[in-house]
Structure formats: structure tokens, C-alpha cells
Amino acid sequence: MxxxxxxxxxxxxxxxxxxVIDDLNLSIKENxxxxxxxxxxxxxxxxxxxxxxxxxxxxxxxxxxxxDITDLPPNERQLNTVFQKYALFPHMNVRDNIAFGxxxxxxxxSYIDDxxxxxxxxxxxxxxxxxNVESLSGGQQQRIAIARAIVNEPKVLLxxxxxxxxxxKLRQEMQYELKKLKNxxxxxxxxxxxxxxxxxxxxxxxxxxxxxxxxxxxxxxxxYNEPENAFVATFIGDSxxxxxxxxxxxxxxxxxxxxxxxDSGFGKRQPVDVVIRPEDVDIVDINSDKAILKGKMIGAIxxxxxxxxxxxxxxxxxxLIHSTDLVEPGKEVGIFVEPxxxxxxxxxxxxxxxxxxxxxxxxxx
Amino acid sequence: MKKxxxxxxxxxxxxxxxxxxxxxxxxxxxxxxxxxSSKSRAKWGGFSFAWYKAMIEDRYIMGALYNTLLIAxxxxxxxxxIGLIASIGIYNLKKIPKSIFMSVTNIPMVNADIVTGISxxxxxxxxxISLGFNTILLSHITFSIPYVILAILxxxxxxxxxxxxxxxxxxxxxxxxFFKVVIPEIxxxxxxxxLIAFTMSLDDFIIxxxxxxxxxxxxxxxxxxxxxxxxxxxxxxxxxxIFGSVLLILVISNFVSRAKEEV
Amino acid sequence: xxxxxxxxxxxxxxxxxxxxxxxxxxxxxxYGVTDSNGNFTLANIFSITQYEHYKSLxxxxxxxxxxxxxxxxxxxxxxxxxRKLDPKLSGTLIxxxxxxxxxxxxxxxxxxQILLERKGVINALLxxxxxxxxxxxxxxxxxxxxxxxxxxxxxxxxxxxxLSKIDDSVIDAASDLGAKYHxxxxxxIIPLSxxxxxxxxTMVFIPAxxxxxISNILGGGRILLIGGLIEQEFMHASNWNLGSGLSIFLILFxxxxxxxxxxxxxxxxxx
Numbered sequence: 001m002x003x004x005x006x007x008x009x010x011x012x013x014x015x016x017x018x019x020v021i022d023d024l025n026l027s028i029k030e031n032x033x034x035x036x037x038x039x040x041x042x043x044x045x046x047x048x049x050x051x052x053x054x055x056x057x058x059x060x061x062x063x064x065x066x067x068d069i070t071d072l073p074p075n076e077r078q079l080n081t082v083f084q085k086y087a088l089f090p091h092m093n094v095r096d097n098i099a100f101g102x103x104x105x106x107x108x109x110s111y112i113d114d115x116x117x118x119x120x121x122x123x124x125x126x127x128x129x130x131x132n133v134e135s136l137s138g139g140q141q142q143r144i145a146i147a148r149a150i151v152n153e154p155k156v157l158l159x160x161x162x163x164x165x166x167x168x169k170l171r172q173e174m175q176y177e178l179k180k181l182k183n184x185x186x187x188x189x190x191x192x193x194x195x196x197x198x199x200x201x202x203x204x205x206x207x208x209x210x211x212x213x214x215x216x217x218x219x220x221x222x223x224y225n226e227p228e229n230a231f232v233a234t235f236i237g238d239s240x241x242x243x244x245x246x247x248x249x250x251x252x253x254x255x256x257x258x259x260x261x262x263d264s265g266f267g268k269r270q271p272v273d274v275v276i277r278p279e280d281v282d283i284v285d286i287n288s289d290k291a292i293l294k295g296k297m298i299g300a301i302x303x304x305x306x307x308x309x310x311x312x313x314x315x316x317x318x319x320l321i322h323s324t325d326l327v328e329p330g331k332e333v334g335i336f337v338e339p340x341x342x343x344x345x346x347x348x349x350x351x352x353x354x355x356x357x358x359x360x361x362x363x364x365x
Numbered sequence: 366m367k368k369x370x371x372x373x374x375x376x377x378x379x380x381x382x383x384x385x386x387x388x389x390x391x392x393x394x395x396x397x398x399x400x401x402s403s404k405s406r407a408k409w410g411g412f413s414f415a416w417y418k419a420m421i422e423d424r425y426i427m428g429a430l431y432n433t434l435l436i437a438x439x440x441x442x443x444x445x446x447i448g449l450i451a452s453i454g455i456y457n458l459k460k461i462p463k464s465i466f467m468s469v470t471n472i473p474m475v476n477a478d479i480v481t482g483i484s485x486x487x488x489x490x491x492x493x494i495s496l497g498f499n500t501i502l503l504s505h506i507t508f509s510i511p512y513v514i515l516a517i518l519x520x521x522x523x524x525x526x527x528x529x530x531x532x533x534x535x536x537x538x539x540x541x542x543f544f545k546v547v548i549p550e551i552x553x554x555x556x557x558x559x560l561i562a563f564t565m566s567l568d569d570f571i572i573x574x575x576x577x578x579x580x581x582x583x584x585x586x587x588x589x590x591x592x593x594x595x596x597x598x599x600x601x602x603x604x605x606x607i608f609g610s611v612l613l614i615l616v617i618s619n620f621v622s623r624a625k626e627e628v
Numbered sequence: 629x630x631x632x633x634x635x636x637x638x639x640x641x642x643x644x645x646x647x648x649x650x651x652x653x654x655x656x657x658x659y660g661v662t663d664s665n666g667n668f669t670l671a672n673i674f675s676i677t678q679y680e681h682y683k684s685l686x687x688x689x690x691x692x693x694x695x696x697x698x699x700x701x702x703x704x705x706x707x708x709x710x711r712k713l714d715p716k717l718s719g720t721l722i723x724x725x726x727x728x729x730x731x732x733x734x735x736x737x738x739x740x741q742i743l744l745e746r747k748g749v750i751n752a753l754l755x756x757x758x759x760x761x762x763x764x765x766x767x768x769x770x771x772x773x774x775x776x777x778x779x780x781x782x783x784x785x786x787x788x789x790x791l792s793k794i795d796d797s798v799i800d801a802a803s804d805l806g807a808k809y810h811x812x813x814x815x816x817i818i819p820l821s822x823x824x825x826x827x828x829x830t831m832v833f834i835p836a837x838x839x840x841x842i843s844n845i846l847g848g849g850r851i852l853l854i855g856g857l858i859e860q861e862f863m864h865a866s867n868w869n870l871g872s873g874l875s876i877f878l879i880l881f882x883x884x885x886x887x888x889x890x891x892x893x894x895x896x897x898x899x
Contacts, residue, residue: 392739454634476834484655
């Protein structure tokens with residue numbers, strides 16, 4: 001991929017004595033689809049608003065296409081935003097909303113008309129020019145908001161939880177449309193969401209944030225399969241996080257039993273966190289050679305595409321297991337995990353531990 | 366950039382200050398003059414409570430104060446009750462009758478006070494009701510009801526329909542449901558309607574002036590009658606007392622409502 | 629709370645409004661088109677063509693317009709500044725700005741008389757500072773000043789309310805699309821606050837147009853507005869027919885304003 005289009009260097013921001021962003025560094029490549037993902041209050045929206053120019057960072061600078069734009073007001077930046085609740089101008093019709101930015105740039109009427117036509121076609125709302133924006137559905141308003149932003153030919157489109165107000169079905173549809181739109185326009189998208197599914201579905205790069213820090217940056221596959229810490233593992237999908245000890249390279253001890261794994265470079269007898277996704281836990285016959293841990297099935301719920309089951313092993317840990325094959329509760333079973341499905345992580349720094357606690361609280365609610 | 370920003374901030378603060386000065390200068394003047402022992406408005410003759418003493422001993426002022434408070438209290442209670450009953454009815458009307466009712470409700474609020482005043486005065490005279498305390502009271506109730514309705518009606522609209530259903534489901538009679546569920550829910554509207562009615566009545570001059578008849582005075586009409594003959598400085602003392610009381614009531618009610626919000 | 633029988637609760641209110649609002653207005657109409665013997669005449673209404681009468685009407689309109697414009701020019705920037713403050717602070721400030729409104733209007737107007745008099749407080753202070761004195765008492769300027777002072781809160785309140793209803797993200801969106809501050813102000817903020825401006829104008833213009841108190845106290849009897857004229861007919865000349873005839877013009881103004889504000893209310897409900 002291309003060169004860095006946006007660089008955030010050592011950005012910090014404090015609101016009301018609270019450190020919202022702490023020394024954040026992030027480079028965004030040209031033509032990429034980057035998602036800032038995290039729970040509410042993690043600093044993702046603040047980061048987006050700093051890029052858009054609505055918030056001035058206390059420290060650090062924002063580089064756009066090689067130029068420092070930290071002090072540039074939003075109206076002079078070559079990027080446009082799609083706002084969370086659309087923020088359409090209620091006193092203007094669809095046409096005037098979309099034409100707003102072009103009118104300010106004093107474009108000719110024929111240019112504006114062409115652009116509006118093109119943009120409405122792109123968002124599948126041809127012929128809606130004269131409609132009152134208040135009369136449109138949420139999904140349509142969102143498309144108008146997108147059209148209003150893209151007619152200005154921004155190099156970067158910022159999207160602040162644009163699908164949050166839509167219902168599930170529409171949200172899934174819009175995810176594909178946004179991805180398609182991105183490819184047609186060939187510009188950079190920076191997308192903010194708290195929804196991990198949205199992030200994994202659409203992005204090239206996911207930036208997981210919490211408490212003003214970047215927790216992990218990577219492709220959706222990396223984020224899901226190789227979470228770098230317990231926060232990322234818990235936030236993205238379901239997971240079993242257990243305490244382990246590295247016996248040697250490629251061998252980790254979990255609850256006193258050795259598991260083969262594919263990680264190396266940890267110290268001997270170093271304590272680690274082990275992440276195992278529920279779909280990667282294999283249930284085997286209790287007498288089989290593969291049964292590394294032994295336990296009893298204690299619950300099963302049918303979830304549609306699979307069963308969600310729980311198994312309590314002899315050490316007392318309750319494993320979350322996803323499988324298409326039902327194993328009846330009460331049955332004694334063995335547990336096995338393929339080496340490549342075992343993800344070894346360093347024990348978290350205190351900051352992350354806090355984060356996991358916060359998340360646990362969120363989940364309880 | 367940073368520098369320009371702070372200059373704008375200074376201009377904003379200065380602007381707020383100038384407007385505040387404009388708003389409070391007359392009030393401050395009144396308060397200062399009320400403590401001025403000299404009768405002159407332009408000279409400071411030393412600090413004194415003399416005008417407060419004179420105010421308390423002046424039976425015209427005390428009589429007018431009594432009338433003002435009594436009328437405000439009775440008229441605001443009556444307006445709140447009538448307005449509450451009316452709101453229940455209006456809430457249950459269909460769209461067109463409702464909009465007719467709301468237009469009529471708007472009349473006394475948008476109409477010029479002088480028109481309301483003379484129309485009521487002629488009405489009372491035409492029906493042979495002699496002008497005095499009672500006619501002031503009826504007039505004040507009339508112009509207060511619309512404010513009460515406007516305060517209460519939105520609370521009905523905001524109220525969740527199913528809380529009444531829930532009360533009935535749990536065995537309450539409709540009357541019990543009304544007093545135990547509906548009234549507490551719309552209480553803020555009732556209280557603010559009452560307070561608006563009370564202050565509107567306290568503050569009114571024009572309508573009172575036309576409907577009071579001879580020999581009857583409220584604070585407003587007493588002040589007006591004095592502006593022509595020359596002001597008795599006890600009026601400054603009275604103004605200060607009124608301003609102080611209003612300030613006290615508003616600050617307390619503000620604190621109470623904020624404390625409630627925080628709970 | 630929805631029950632058809634509860635409709636009947638409107639009856640006492642309907643009766644009250646019929647007697648104390650609607651019938652009295654018809655009485656004005658009746659007196660306006662009759663003479664002292666009860667015979668039909670349009671003379672009371674046409675008396676507006678007399679110089680003294682239309683002069684006081686036009687002067688009242690003129691001063692009320694000036695007062696309304698000044699109130700708008702003071703209140704709008706004020707509301708803009710307050711809107712930007714954080715809600716706790718702006719709540720307290722709005723309270724402070726509206727507080728004088730709760731003070732008796734007569735007393736407030738009286739206070740201006742004391743301030744503005746030839747030997748009043750302002751001139752005493754100016755003399756002490758060796759500055760030329762200000763002689764505006766008993767002029768149109770003093771009357772307008774009193775009007776602005778008394779009615780300014782009626783402009784601040786609705787304008788501030790409509791401004792605080794504007795979603796911040798709409799303003800962000802406009803600057804995101806390249807608008808400078810003045811463009812945002814004239815293309816987004818002002819158009820969206822028009823319902824508030826209209827109701828502010830109504831709430832200031834009508835009492836300013838019809839006042840007789842302010843012109844009597846601060847105009848020293850030299851400035852006769854239509855309200856003062858009507859008051860004289862009722863309280864001093866006792867010519868109710870003429871007074872009613874002149875009042876009809878005020879009622880017409882009120883109707884025009886109700887119609888205008890209802891039009892904008894409808895717009896707001898759509899929004």
C-alpha cells in the first residue's frame with residue numbers, strides 16, 4: 001500500500017482533568033480502511049475529532065500529506081466527516097444539504113448538479129433531490145450524510161459510528177455498501193465504532209483502543225487470532241483466558257498439564273496469559289490420548305449456527321466452547337486444543353489489568 | 366491563532382459584563398437609595414434604615430402589599446386547579462378541538478395587556494359587577510390559567526401511557542391511579558405552573574389598573590399613582606425588599622430543583 | 629390517561645374562557661362600532677385618521693420596531709455566547725440574566741426614571757467625573773431604553789432556547805464541509821433559530837407597541853403612544869366607544885402576530 005497520509009505524533013488530550021488520550025502515535029496509509037475500535041470513553045471519537053479539527057490536542061501534532069495541520073480549523077481541512085446522528089441540516093432539502101460544501105467552494109451550478117446526481121446514484125437514492133431530509137428514514141438520512149461528505153472529494157472520509165442508530169439488518173447491509181463505496185471512491189476511510197463485528201467485517205486495519213491508549217493495531221485476522229493482551233482478547237469475540245506457565249519453547253503448562261503451542265522466545269517458567277477461542281476448544285473422549293484436561297459438561301445453549309456449551313474441568317475452570325455438535329450436559333469429557341489455536345500473551349501491565357476489570361463491569365451490565 | 370482566540374474570549378466576557386451592568390444598574394440604584402438618609406436622589410446623605418421603618422409604618426404601602434400577596438396567592442391556586450382540570454380534558458381531545466382550545470388559550474398570552482384589561486373592565490361593568498378586589502382576582506385567574514396549562518400539558522404528553530395501565534393492572538381504581546401515579550408524575554409541571562401564575566400576578570400592573578376600581582391598590586398601582594406625585598423614598602425600600610424576596614425564592618427553588626436532579 | 633369521558637373536564641375551562649376572554653373581546657367590538665347612545669357608527673374606528681391618533685399609532689409602531697431590533701441585536705449575541713458555555717455555567721448565567729424580569733415592572737421602570745432624570749443618578753455621576761450630562765429623560769430615546777430594559781428578557785429566553793436546541797454536530801458538519809464562522813452563522817445557526825427569533829419578536833413587539841406605562845413614566849407625558857391614548861379615553865376622558873375603536877387596531881396587530889407565529893410553529897413541529 002501507499003505512503004502515510006495521516007500521522008498522529010505524540011497526541012495527548014485532557015478533558016476536565018481526565019486524560020482522554022495519552023501520547024498516541026498512529027500512521028494511516030493512503031487508500032486504507034482503518035477502524036478505531038473500543039468501548040465508550042476509550043478515546044476513539046476524540047481521536048477522530050482531532051483528525052477532523054474539532055478538537056485541538058494539548059500536545060503533539062497532526063500531519064496530513066506531509067503538512068502539519070494541527071492548528072488548521074476544520075473548514076480548511078481536506079477531509080470530511082459522516083456524523084453519528086447524521087447531522088443533516090434540517091432546514092434544507094436533500095439537494096441543498098449535499099450542495100452545501102460545493103456552494104461554499106463556489107462551484108458552478110452545472111458542476112454541482114452533476115456531482116449531486118453522481119453522489120445520489122452512488123448511495124442508491126437517485127431522484128431524492130427535492131425531498132425534505134426530515135421525511136427520510138434513518139438509513140436514507142445516513143446515505144445523504146455520506147453523499148454530502150463525498151461530493152467534496154475529500155482525501156479522507158471520517159465516519160463516527162455512522163451505523164449506530166440503525167437497526168441490525170440495515171446495519172449489516174450498510175457494512176457491505178460502505179466497503180463497496182470505499183473501493184469505488186478509492187479514498188481513505190477512518191471509521192470509529194464500538195462494534196467489533198463492524199470493525200472486523202469492513203477494515204483493512206483495526207486499531208483497538210482503551211483508556212486513551214492503542215492496545216493493538218493489525219489486520220482483522222491478526223486482531224482476532226493473535227490478540228496481544230487480555231483486553232483485546234476479551235473485547236474481540238468470546239474467549240477463554242487462562243493462566244499458564246511457559247515450560248519451554250513451544251510448550252505451555254495450563255492447570256498442571258502441558259499443551260503444545262507455536263510460540264517461542266518466552267523465558268523458562270515465565271507466567272503468561274493463554275487465550276483460547278471457544279470454537280478452538282475440542283471436546284474429545286475422556287479416555288482418548290488427546291484428553292489433556294478432564295472435566296464434565298455443565299451447560300448447553302442452542303445459538304442457531306452453533307451450540308454454546310460450558311465444561312468445568314477438574315481444576316474448577318469453566319471453559320466456553322462453541323461447536324456445531326451437541327454434547328449433553330452431565331457427560332464426562334476430555335479437552336484438547338490444537339497447538340496453532342493457542343495464543344500466548346505476556347502478563348498485562350497494570351494499565352491493561354484495569355482495562356479488563358472495566359470491561360468485566362461493562363459485561364455485567 | 367492562539368492570541369486571536371483569547372481576544373475573542375475577552376470580548377465575550379466584556380459583552381456579558383456590559384449587558385449585566387445594564388440589567389442590574391437600576392436595581393442596584395434602588396437598593397443604594399433605599400439606604401440613603403437624604404431624600405435627594407443625587408446626594409448620598411449617609412447610611413440609614415429610616416425608609417424601611419417608614420415603609421413598615423405606612424399603612425397604604427402595607428395595605429397594598431397585603432392585597433398584592435393575597436390576590437397572588439388565591440389567584441394562582443385557583444388558576445392551578447382550573448388549569449390542571451382543563452389540561453386533563455385537553456389532553457383527551459382529538460386533534461381539531463384540541464387546536465381550537467390551544468388557540469383560545471393563546472389569546473390572553475399574546476393579546477396586549479391593555480386590551481385584556483379594558484375588555485375585562487367593560488365586561489364587569491356590563492354585567493353589573495362592581496370593580497374591586499374580586500374583579501382583580503377574576504382577572505388574574507384569567508390571565509394565569511393559560512400559563513398553567515402550558516406548564517402542565519407537556520408533562521401529560523411526556524408521561525408514559527403504560528404507567529396508568531400498570532397501576533390499573535395492579536388493582537388501583539382510576540381515581541387512585543390518578544392521585545398515586547399521574548399526579549406525582551406531572552408534579553413538576555403543576556409546581557412550575559403555580560409559580561409562574563404567582564409571579565405573573567405579583568408583577569401585573571396593566572390589567573390590575575383597569576379592573577381595580579377606585580380606592581383599591583396593589584403595589585404596582587400604588588407605585589404608578591406615586592410616579593405622578595413624586596416618589597416617596599419608602600418605595601425604594603419596598604423595591605429592595607421585593608427584589609430580595611424574589612431573589613431568595615428563586616435561589617432556593619433553583620437549589621431544590623438542582624438537588625432533586627442530582628438524586 | 630386516555631379516556632373519552634375525560635374530555636368533559638374541558639367544560640369548566642371552556643366556560644371560563646368564554647366569559648372572561650371571548651365575550652369581553654366581543655364587548656370591545658360592540659363598543660368600537662357604536663356611539664354613546666348605542667347606535668351603529670364607524671366613527672370610532674375612522675377616528676384613527678385624525679392627526680393626533682395616527683401620530684400616536686405610528687410613533688408607537690416606530691418605537692416598538694426600534695425596541696425590537698435593539699433587543700434582538702443585544703439578545704442574539706448574548707444567547708450565542710451563553711450557548712457555547714458548559715451547561716452548568718450557562719444555566720446559572722441565564723438565571724442571572726432573567727432575574728431582573730421577576731422584579732415588578734413598575735419598579736424597574738421607575739428605577740430608570742431615577743437614573744435618567746436631569747438631576748438623577750447618572751447625571752450626578754457624570755458631573756462628578758466632569759463629563760457633559762445626559763439629557764434624554766422625556767424623549768423617545770428614554771422610552772425606547774425603558775422598553776428595551778423591560779422586554780429584553782422576553783427576547784433572550786426564546787432565542788436562547790432555540791439556539792440550545794441546535795445539535796452541535798450540525799454546526800460541526802457545516803464547518804467540516806468548509807464553512808467559515810460567518811457562513812455557519814448565516815446559513816445554519818440563524819435559519820435554525822428562526823422560530824425562537826419570531827417568538828421573541830412577538831413577545832417584545834406587542835407589549836412595546838401597546839405600553840402606556842413606560843411612555844408615561846419615562847416620557848413625562850410628552851410622548852403619547854397609542855396605548856396611552858386608549859388609557860386616557862378609558863380612565864380620564866371616559867369615552868369607551870372611542871377607546872374601543874382604537875383598541876381594535878391593537879387587536880388586529882395581535883392577530884397578525886398570532887398568525888405569523890402559528891405558521892412558524894407548524895414549521896417547527898415538522899422539524
